[in-house]
Amino acid sequence: MRRFARTMGAAVLAVAVVAGTAGWAAGDSQVVVTGPPPGAAAWRAAGTAERPLPDPWTATPAEVTRFFAGLDADRERELLRAHPSVVGNLEGTPLPLRYEANRLAITATGEARYASLAAAGRQILAFDPRGRGQVVEVFGDLEQAEHVSVIVPGADNDAVSHDAPRKPATGPAGTARALRAAAGGRGAVIAWSGYTTPVGVGMDAASGRLAEAGAVRLARLTAGLDAVGAPDPVLFCHSYGSVVCGLAARHTDARDIVVFGSPGMRAGRVDGLRTGARVWAARGPSDWIADVPNVEVGGIGHGADPASAGFGARRIPAGDVEGHTGYFAPGTRTLTAFASIARGESR
Structure with a gap:
């Protein structure tokens, strides 16, 4: 009975925090953007009985890769011009084709807020303007990369904020640039604002x-990266992004999963993630996430603290990290450790 009372007390505390203390009431309920990309119906209709096009939602990335391997350059260009939104978001499509398709799709929106994403040299791996928008950008040569990292961000990230002015080494693009500079070598980093994030x-x-x-x-x-021959990635998961990584862990071939500023991964311990990846955790001394109750009751809260000793993750030094977003600040021990993990050097 006492244990039940303690659990309910923690649940009440969590709900109280969510309901209005510590600024939690600032968030708005978001409509999830998921499923196939815009233009999927026209893409499906463009196929023939003899040569159907791979379904944008049900075809596996490996099947998509095999499909494009059987096309000549003229047919590739034809599909690119007619269906840029599908080609640009179809996992398993050749990378140069995706970059070009997304440049066309971004330009076609005619919206000034996205214009910078279509600039020369940008490598946009995915773009979806629905809702608040989603964008995925590659930094480095993904085709030749010896190691690949994916930045999975938390709340308040979308296609518009991706290029918004921010404090250096923060946000998906800023952290991706900082990690690539620190890791050096022939590595690539993907800034993945590829899901509907919470607001506030x-x-x-x-x-x-x-x-x-x-x-x-x-x-x-991650299945798409595997289909085009990229190395198994390291997932760097910040704040609410660590919840995403916790739920995805068993379904990815990630080499390492690194969580920082995490409210929980929806698991009580590392073994609950059911992943073969090494799991690492960091939390800075002034990160406000420490004030979030580590419970999960009735779908509210995200469970155990990954940075706690009982969770079983490998610890990353974070004593010189400032606040909730300072984990990639140049010169910190945390960024040095992140770079070592990205290169596959840490054991």
Whole structure:
């Protein structure tokens, strides 16, 4: 009975935090953008009985790769011009084709807020303007990369904020640039704003609803990387992004999963993630995430603290990290450790 009372007390505390203390009431409920990309119906209709096009939602990335391997250059260009939104978001499609398709799709929106994403030299791996928008960008040569990292961000990230001015080494693009510079070598880093994130820290941030949808998309991304021959990735998961990574862990071939500023991974211990990846955790001394109750009751809260000794993750030094977003600041021990993990040097 005492144990039940303690559990209920923790649940009440979690709900109280979500309901209005510590600023949690600032969030808005988001409509999940998932499923096939825009233009999927026209793409399907363009196929023939003799040569159907791979379904944008049900075809595996490996099947997509085999499909494009059987096309000549003229047919590739024809599909690219007619269906850029599908080609650009179809996991398993040749990377140069995806970059070009997304440049066309971004330009076709005619929206100034996305214009910078279509600039020369940008490598946009996915773009979906629905809702708040989703964007995935590659930094480095993904085709020749010896190691690949994926930045999985938390709340308040979308296609618009991806290029918004921010404090250096923060946000998906900023952290991707910082990690690539620190890791050096022939590595690539992917800034993955590829799911509908919470806005603020309201009920969406406290529940797993958006993370569940995001986990499906993250698993598909890693399958797409595998299909085009990229190395098994390291997932760097910040804040609510660590909830996404926790739910996706068993469905990815990630080499390592690194969580920082995490409210929980929807697992009580590392073995509950059911992954063969090494799992690492970091939390800075002034990160406000420490004030979030580590419970999960009735779908509210995300469970055990991954940075706690009992969770079983490998610890990353974070004593010089400032706040909730300072994990990639140049010169910190945390960024040095992140770079070592990205290169596959840490054991």
